[in-house]
Amino acid sequence: MTKTGFVILEDGHILEGKSFGAEKKAFGEVVFNTSMSGYQEVLSDPSYCGQIVTMTYPLMGNYGVNRDDFESLDPAIHGLIVKEQAQQPSNWRSEGSLSELLASRGIPGLYDVDTRQLTKIIRKHGAMKGMMATGIERKDIPQYLEQIRSTSLTTDQVAQVSTKNAFHCPGTKDRIVLIDYGCKAGILRELTDRHCDVRVVPYDTHAEDILKLRPDGVLLSNGPGNPKHVPQAVETVRALVGQVPLFGICLGHQLFALACGADTHKLTFGHRGANHPVKDLQTNKIMMTSQNHGYAVARDSLKQTPLEVTQLAVNDGTVEGLKHKEAPAFSVQYHPEASPGPFDSQAHFDQFLAMIEEHQNRKTSHYTPNFQVSKGEKDYATIS
Template sequence: MYAVLILEDGTVIQGKGFGAESEVLGELVFNTSMTGYVEVLTDPSYKGQIITMTYPLEGNYGVKKEWYESEGIHSEGFVIKDLTSNELDNFLKENSIPGIYGVDTRYITKKIRSKGVLKALLKSSKTEIKEDEISNLIQKVNDYQDISEIEMVSKVSTTKKIVHQPTSKTVVKCVLIDCGVKSSIIDCLVERNCEVIQVPYNTTAKEILDEKPDFVLISNGPGDPELVKDTIETIKQLIGKLPITGICMGNQLLTLALGGKTYKLKFGHRGGNQPVKDLETGKVYMTSQNHGFATDYENIPEGYEVANINLNDNTVEGIHKLVVESENNVKMPVWSVQYHPEAGPGPHDARFLFDRMIEMALKYKN
């Protein structure tokens, strides 16, 4: 197939098409992971984005369902240098996702690093894309909304309650607010004998408290956290009533619920090689990350502390505090991380944080 990638600055990149014959719009981002293309494509946090992989060879170890982070692909399109297997091609076709290969992904990545993430259009076609069609495609890119104007979480969150039971005796119970959760997060909790009650992003605080959980976890998810107003309101009402933690967007939503601020990063953090420092212990972990927004260091919620920082750019990678409930002076912890302790793909340096969640829940369990 033929394919073209058009950027909002007018750049036109011709290549070869694979996957579905289709035309999509999205925010063009890059991911630096050397492996994990299946996990990346199926991560719900990539909803609304066209992904460029910096590693040149994609598809060389096939596709297996056990690697999926959700039921299917959530990214809008896929940009790679070399396609090395039919399995990856078929995977995109099955999910109606277009791809382009045979392009200079180093050039694309350097452009994003220089200009920031860009709106883009990816079109793949069995017929050659003529020159006179390009101007119309450029106009479509220019007319496309910025991702900060599109509410994405409702498109990837579960629409009903789902209960995940451990195979052994349940030790603690967690309500997971699903803003686009990765399967690995649920797996990491269940394998620690935690019953996970996965609920929609707009579940009310009362509905959550009625489940009588030992703690609440706010998941990762796509888009601008400021648009997820239902979840922010729920978090406000839960603070101080039980232990709360968050991952990725969960960190940003906690920040907003507590009165802090978030902002959009120039090109985000996406890959499996992000160094994070724990400011309490001084330890450094290599982490997996996928986010385009961050907590504003200059506007940390009052009374809270920055727990982790990214050593590449000193951005906030986590906040924490003991919250005091005014009615009966019960202390309940609130902490969250911007990175992905479950990895998928990436290093497992931070998986111990799931043990910390269980320990926290047991400590404050009624």
């Protein structure tokens, strides 16, 4: 029997729905995502750690779920809110329903919620603390509301979702150290598809330990939460700038900005969806991008830094791309690997590898080596 559930927001708004997935209470920051599809990638994106996500598109679960579309094996999302959930999905790739997936991972869901009203509340008042609760009566809601208001949101999301142990994805070309702040599988896929030799390390790995791996480049991954909550990551990035080519994505973009002396701020309701237009200031071209972040780089704070703005959001003018004026380093606020979303910006991975090659050519142009190394070959014997 389907149980009635409630979405309770800290400002006192209450919306009613019906339970699916795991039947349990959930607390977190209530946000919304405008993607029309890709719900499996959304709920398995580590950047949603600590959040309850509302999908604005009415129907979710219609094509089921499968083992290939996970962005992480252990979803960190706290809850999912939809208008309608398909109980009988239809797709040749489907291996189960959305409800079955949520139940198997202990994630609560609510459907038959007025998601349009909920989204309008968040747009007007901003993302806020909230709770999903089933099996309670309306008369009990005031005590839960008090609990919501007195409970703080978690600040250790990066530590929760980052890998605990370094691991290696062998490849034959450039050696990339990927710092995992909550990395999506799509980023690793884009690197391995380009035959990169990837070393994934935890978020708190020190710069000197990263440099001991002799990377050709370092990629700063996406991740959840406020970039100022991981000051050790900022120090690591600061120590790496100028030492090795860098590419930052999403949270990595914000950490890169902080490391170079800029500032970040919280957005009212964030950018979450697969249809965000971004303008490249060098080409004047518009890209459609996939985004998921609640914080942004403060544009005014860039004036006294060695950073240059390369891209801006069309909708609200926020900073979407940066590059260092002297060091080989750049970053983007959105997800060039998409998952879900458009592929307009996938070329940034090629840009990163081209930057690495240019950096290597500059280093070797000042001397003539007394040995030859064939293209793609690496001296792995010296790597720990």
